[in-house]
Structure formats: structure tokens, C-alpha cells
Amino acid sequence: MLVEKRETAGITQTELAARLGEYQSxxxxxxxxxxxxxxxxxxxxxxxxxxxxxxxxxRLMEVN
Structure with missing residues (x-):
């Protein structure tokens, strides 16, 4: 779901990491x-x- 939300927002892993103050890894x-x-x-x-x-x-509760 995280990938889905990130892609919907049009943000790369690197951009998200920068906004979180973390590394892309x-x-x-x-x-x-x-x-x-x-x-x-x-x-x-x-x-x-x-x-x-x-x-x-x-959504997570429905899956589990």
C-alpha cells in the first residue's frame, strides 16, 4: 500500500526519503x-x- 500511495502522489523513493529526513534505502x-x-x-x-x-x-485489518 505504501508503494501505491507514493506512486499516486507522484513521489520517488528518493524524494520521500528526503522529506522524511532519511536515506532512500x-x-x-x-x-x-x-x-x-x-x-x-x-x-x-x-x-x-x-x-x-x-x-x-x-485496509490492513481487512487483509488480516
Whole structure:
């Protein structure tokens, strides 16, 4: 879902990483599932990528 939201926003991994104050490799690990997103990062991602956090949480609950 993170890839979908990032691509919809028209942002590259490098651009997202810069806005988060992180390296591109962190974004790649988050998107591939190699690293979990913590709550603060999740809220930052929602703000940057302009999505409603509860929308994603509902989708995740449906999958599991």
C-alpha cells in the first residue's frame, strides 16, 4: 500500500526519503516489508503522501 500511495502522489523513493529526513534505502526497506513502519513514521507518511491513516488501517485489518 505504501508503494501505491507514493506512486499516486507522484513521489520517488528518493524524494520521500528526503522529506522524511532519511536515506532512500529506508524507504526501499519499508516498501519491501523488510522493516516495519513505526507509528510516528506512519503519521509522517500520511501527511507527506496525503492519505488518511485510518483508511490504511482499515485496509490492513481487512487483509488480516
Amino acid at each position: 529506508l524507504v526501499a526497506r519499508l516498501e519491501s516489508g523488510q522493516r516495519r513502519v513505526d507509528v510516528v513514521e506512519f503519521l509522517d507518511l500520511a501527511m507527506i503522501l496525503k492519505f488518511e491513516p485510518d483508511e490504511i488501517l482499515k
